[in-house]
Amino acid sequence: MEDLIYKLKQEIITELKLEDITPEDIDADSPLFAEGLGLDSIDALELIVLLEKNYGIKIEDPKDGKKIFYSVRTMAEYITAHNVVA
Amino acid sequence: MNKVFIGTDNIITSLGFSTQENIGNILDNVTGIRLHSDPNLSRNPFFASIVDDMLLAVHFDGILNHFYPGKKPDDFTRLEQLLLLSAYDALSKSPVPADNKATLFILSSTKGNVDLLADTKKQLKNPNKLFLWDTARFLSRSFNNPNKPLVVSNACISGLLAIIYAARLIQHGKYENVIVCGGDIITEFVASGFQSFQSLENGACKPFDAARNGLSLGEGCGTIILTSKEEYASTPKIEFIAGASANDANHISGPSRTAEGLFLAIQSALTESGLTTGQIGYISAHGTATPFNDEMEARALNRTNMQDVPVNSFKGYFGHTLGAAGVIESILTIHSLQSGKLFKTYGFETPGDIEKINVIDEHTSSNINFGMKLASGFGGCNAAAIFAKK
């Protein structure tokens, strides 16, 4: 799980263009959409694309996004539970 | 400052190739938004309002020889065909001389011939067609107009902003007549983009409705002629009396929750017109039916104390026509002023969980003297314009 969390942090940094932020700067349990990272509604949609592109997981209802993308850990847990990529 | 009169017009959407045809279908409660299964447009079937290919071919064939004898329909892009048809229809009914230096063309489009990006062969044949100024030039030269045409490309307010620009030029005596043409086509480029925003409705959109969940894309073209010459005005005579744009300064895709930009645009238009909100008899909203847009517009109407003014959205009939929307919907606003008929908001049944506004839910007769058109778009832009019946 910790490997996946680290990988996710790197992917989030790349996909959401969070320049000058390192994986160490992101706390796995802190809310992603709080002040700190400055993520907005477009970033929320991008995370949906990230999940599909990198993990083959399609989120049918975007409203589920709030729970899934709460933190890096909740994302990792969701991926582990739904992963279709070997 | 010169007065600005409204001349003839044309609307082309899936509901017809003339303003009359479109209004006829609107009065018959017909929507042109359908399920389309075209892998060239979208991976999955999606709802949109698309001009019929065969009808477009027949109509264009009918005028091709008049403009370009010897050329084939394939020498023109889809948008070029629509623009030419639309401008031709409006001008053929108008005494305005299109080839005169006192007449200017303004094109409004968000993406122009963006379908060429998917067609390398066609792109290489004429690479300039990727540029909006080339499309504008094609349009104005087709009518032998000697002036450099202008292009407004300002997201979904383009059409209304182009009309406001045209009016300002006439008010300031720069031109006697301005022909404003707005057009955008449905492409995979745009459909895929809105799909990635998860902002498309699964059906015909439902402006201001409790169950609204997104917009419907539409393709279309509108032409409206503005003139300083009262003898060129269509009847009953309608004047453009005020217009403004303003920015939310909030977010590039989400509208301001306080409707700051639209509020400012409305205020600016009202100040310019000298009217009070009580004098506005009807509002044609932007009304895209996305949860946030409609909420924002309801906010703006309440902030400006116009929550009781009858308001509608046309987008349930022919979708959101992007660069054409401001032109097409202004034309319909003007026709409402002229005919005294206010059109119902197709797709609206139950008021949504937004601030209370007075949504028109059935075709109504109402003698109004002042109508307002609103528009908002990506980039936080907003515009408002007021038309008056003399």
Next chain:
Amino acid sequence: MSIITKYCIIRDNRIVINGELDYQADLTLPFIEFIKGAYRHYKFNYLKFFKMDELCKLAYLGSEMLLKNDNFLDCYPSNEIGVILSNCASSLDIDIKHQKTISDKDNYFPSPAVFVYTLPNIMIGEICIRHKINGENAMFVSERFDPDQLWQYAEMLFSSAKVSAVISGWVDVMYDSYAAFLYIMEKDNLPEQRQSQIINKSYICNSSQHLSELYNRHF
């Protein structure tokens, strides 16, 4: 008589403000490296910058150059400042990138963060958000920079009291080349705070003819 009180040119990896070189980087540096280097050099602290496409990065940086060490924004209410921009290629640069995300049906991932930039007026939005500007907006597309069109539009806005000042000009990114020519244009009868700010109380241009000459001197 309306006047231009400041201008900025960004091209060939150089940033010039009111005719003086303010920053430059090696000409061989690709645009993206140049613009990020400039952002870091000036120590701007605006994380949204990194999400912008190239056109918006260029427009944003140009606006920062015009407004740094200047009281312009303090002299006018936010709804009395307009942003009137123009270019040749619209948003072609990012359009091509968006098209790439949908051209391979087996690797089909359109991105909202890319798509949102496929409109040329987004750069106006970015400038307005950054500097909290609410006034009139307009985005024009023309084959070449048209000083007469922009001057005339601003003056029409001034004379109908829509705005009292504009940030205006040309910002274009097309294939491998880029250019920005941005300026602040103000209505005559400057507010007092503004008069004292402008160096030597002098203006740079006071007609579209001057503006055209200024542009031709640099381009």
